[in-house]
Amino acid sequence: MRNNGNCVRCGLRCQPGKRGDPKARPFQGAEKGLCADCAVTHLFLSPDFEMIRLGLLKHGLEVLRIPAIQNQFAEALIVGKSDLQIEDISWDRVIKQWNLPFPTGYRPHTHTKKRVGGG
Numbered sequence: 593m594r595n596n597g598n599c600v601r602c603g604l605r606c607q608p609g610k611r612g613d614p615k616a617r618p619f620q621g622a623e624k625g626l627c628a629d630c631a632v633t634h635l636f637l638s639p640d641f642e643m644i645r646l647g648l649l650k651h652g653l654e655v656l657r658i659p660a661i662q663n664q665f666a667e668a669l670i671v672g673k674s675d676l677q678i679e680d681i682s683w684d685r686v687i688k689q690w691n692l693p694f695p696t697g698y699r700p701h702t703h704t705k706k707r708v709g710g711g
């Protein structure tokens with residue numbers, strides 16, 4: 593049986609990749625099997641969004657509730673031609689499930705090169 597709509601990370605019933613556009617950049621690869629909220633978290637953990645991630649670590653996840661932050665993210669989705677609609681995202685769930693681990697194969701691509709020395 594195929595996984596037919598439950599998020600592989602949080603188990604939410606959803607329709608991943610219902611209108612998959614191969615040109616959709618931000619959620620390419622990530623959206624398969626992930627609900628909107630988990631896909632967003634996945635994106636935030638990727639190197640492309642490191643600035644946002646560092647901001648979250650510094651100021652706390654609650655900043656995700658700030659409309660200005662959400663608008664910024666919405667713009668990133670538009671620029672990246674993502675399938676995902678900002679309205680699909682439940683920021684509440686994103687925050688609550690932030691520390692939920694990603695299953696193997698869905699782990700975000702973090703930097704592999706470690707910076708030695710510096711500072």
Ligand SMILES: [Zn+2]
Nearest residue numbers: 599602627630
């Ligand atoms: Zn999910």
